[in-house]
Amino acid sequence: MAHGPRGTPSGWHADSVVERDIHLRITAELLLFLPASRRREWQRVAPDGTSTLGHVVESLGIPLPEVGPMTVDGAGVGPSYQPAAGDVVHVHAVPRPQQVPLEPGLLAPRFLLDVHLGTLARRLRLLGLDAAYHNDMDDPSLVVQANAERRVLLTRDRGLLRRRALWLGAYVRGSSPHDQLRDLLERFAPPLRPWTRCTACNGELAPVGKHEVERLLEAGTRRTYDAYGRCPECGQIYWRGAHSEHLEEIVRSATRAVGSSQ
Template sequence: MDRPEIWISLDPELHVFLAAARRVARSAVRTDRAATLGHVVESLGVPLTEVGELVVDGRTVATSHLPAHGEEVAVHAVPRPQPLAGPARFLLDVHLGTLTRRLRLLGVDAAYENPDIGDAALATRSAAEHRVMLSRDRGLLRRREIWAGAYVYSHRPAEQLREVLARFAPPLAPWTRCTACNGTLREAPKEAVHGRLRGGTERSYDVFAQCTACGQVYWRGAHHASLNAIVEAALRDSAERPPPRPAPAP
């Protein structure tokens, strides 16, 4: 055969990436003899960041496997929680600003690039700082230099937050990070932040925190109730979620 034909079954969770005609239980795919299984899966539209175990004729293989004619391939989604080979640190692209602020609210280390610095620079930063690249851009997630990545399926910030927390189960430490710059917060006496407060705020509040990086001052103002609802929901979900397994040895 000039071009081997293989049979591929994908986890239903991955069907969102497929053309409508391929959203079936099992489909035939003709491959290039030099194409690895990883390339074949990506050619269908599925970022490898979303792929877990690859099983060929009953045995687990790597993305570098060269498919042979007639092989049966099962493509599984990544496990949840997904183990990481390092701390749960994230990098978000320019389209995920609200998600960034909510992760920081929960004490999760979430770096953010705005304005857009381009896919190459984002991938380079992901690798240099060992950060999980979060994006809805499939092309960005296909870049080989990213340290780790994850596609954000929803376009709604509340659902995006649940997705990321369920997928990576990062440790939560609410109210410890600056939502503006990702720096750490420390308690600040009222007199230390006097010059940064408006008169009404200074008269109405006595408890403050300040970012050690950018100097932003925080207090329990009008939006505290809505922010606290986000925190409480995340803590509740986290308590019910199993901890992530250790990452497999390289």
């Protein structure tokens, strides 16, 4: 495509109306957030003299947690920048892997998943990631917990990501748990510790002697396995070698995905 002054499409610069508008170039990764009828790279918005760039971008349907660097004429600007007529704004997606501020002592981000992502939560726990999940928590409560515990709120609800009080969230791409997990691993590239968390409640497993739990085991399990772990939160017992091929493949695939993202 040919371009006119300041990088805008060539068909726009001759019209005096264009000079009264803000021109936004949306990176391909963010086009999915735009309505289908407006899903194109170049967007044009009339300035109102008061709206910030963050407000303008969100008015297009793009949640700010999904937005990375923004530039005007090559200079970096933030969401609080007030765009003027004739500005050409380039809006990029969050860089991958995304860097998340970590609490002291933590090696990986902690997550909180909304009510629609239960399977994804269990898969993250399988990989040793701290993934809180409740199947009955409303949106305001999710924001409160995410902020209080400095967890990245994972959701496919764009409206939830636009809540001003939320410290950090991420839109989960993909409709299947497989695709969702791959998207999250590519986005955050967290270090993995498979088989160290309870997939039921998110507790960290602790080694436990066979003699301490054998009365709770089926006879076949007692005869076959010797190494056990127990969740101190819910009491669930796990044993080495009890993993199905399906779970083993999830771990292998996740390990490859994280390795290729780093």
